[in-house]
Amino acid sequence: MPRLYGFDDASRRRLRDDEVDPLRQMVSRALVDLSVSNADVAVWANGEGYRGTLGGEWKDASVGRLFRNPAIAGLRYDDDGELVDAGHPGAITREEFEALLEREKARSTKDAEPAYDYLLIGGGCACGKCTQDLGGARTNSGTPGYRCRPKGKSGSGGCGEVRIDAELLEDYVGENVVAELLKPGIRAQIAKAQAAVRKQVEDLKQDIEDLEGRQSELGRLYGNREISSEALVAGERQIAANLKDIRSRLRYAEQMANFSLGHAKDLVKWWNSAPTASKRAITLLLLEKIEVFPASARGVRTIEPGRVVLHWRTLSGMSGG
Incomplete structure (x- = not known):
């Protein structure tokens, strides 16, 4: 069976560097406008x-198969048909994959809302009150928005x-x-910052390799009856949590490292026409955090002073994070 596009091998343990950015751009172009078909994406690619x-x-069908495969977001379907973490890295975010599924439904239903x-x-902005990441959510009228999701029965949420x-x-x-x-001088600063991010990418990949080695070692110890099943489960749970966090950081670091403004002279025009993946990459590179606070009253349609706080990175000193 051929490997999945974006991954080095059939086991999907590692992303393929020269295919990750094209895949993200294909997804971004598909999501920007419902009128963009899979065939249009194929022609562009x-x-x-x-x-x-x-x-x-690329053909219409091959793009469609790629977009319907949850593995591109590091996910899989469980026995109940629910999306769960697959335990391997993903090239796009869960939210982007869910938007692809929404797009698929919208394209087959005339009156459905287009995917946004x-x-x-995926961590681009956070609630200023509780620090929970804001997620995409439509209002009752169908307008796209961001919201801090309240805590559910599982205790997760904000x-x-x-x-x-x-x-x-x-x-x-x-x-x-x-x-x-x-x-x-901002372009020169961006170039220096990207050099630091590329070093982060290599460090994160090494961290993943080390954790995967620890996973294998746990299995060996259990197989030799040197540790209990309880110790195995606890160790694997901790490693899985660490891997998920590092892979998420790696995904965004790779976006920042691979971003290029090229020869864009009219930056306003470039921003208005650039794929979302490119705009997200430069936003992540320039902004360390975006905090959003509640409006002074319901229905406020302006950015009131202090409602959105932008935390700019010190580009020349980027490290970690």
Whole structure:
């Protein structure tokens, strides 16, 4: 069986560097507009010189199969048909994959709402009250927005007190990012910062390799009856949690490391037409954190002073995180 695009081998233990960015751009182009078909994505990918794992050109069907495979987001379907962590890295976020599924449904239903390509999901912005990451969520009227999800029965979630219109927040962040990019010398600083991020990428990959080695060692110790089943389960649970965290950090570090402004002279025009993956990468590179606080009253359609707080990175001194 051929390997899945974006992965080094059939076991999907490691992402393939030269395929990850093309895959993210394909997904971003598919999500930006419901009128963009899988065939359109295939034409774009072929025009850029990208080919499938067996060297063939992309087709409508092959793009569709790729987009429907949860493994590209590090997920799988369990026996109940629910999406769960597959235990291997993913090239895109869970939210992006769920948006692909939403897009699939929307394309087959005339009156369905089109999928929305959220710019700041997956840790791009956080609740200013409880620090919980904001997720994408439509309002009752169907308008895309971000919200702090309240705690569920499992105990996961946040305070549930922050909601904001997606377009309002993204336009505000975009205006500030473009203004930052227009500052003298910023491209040189970005280049230095990306060099530091590339070092982070290598360090994170080494951390993953070390943890996977510890996983194998646990199995060997249990097989030799040197540790109990309880110790095996506890150790594997801790390693799995660490791997999930590091793989998430690696995914975003790779996006930042691979981003390029190219020769974009009109930055406003570039921002308005660039794939979401590219805009997300530069946003992550420039902003360490985006905090969103509650509006002063329900229905407020402006960014009031202090409602959105942007924490800019010190590019020349980027490290860790």
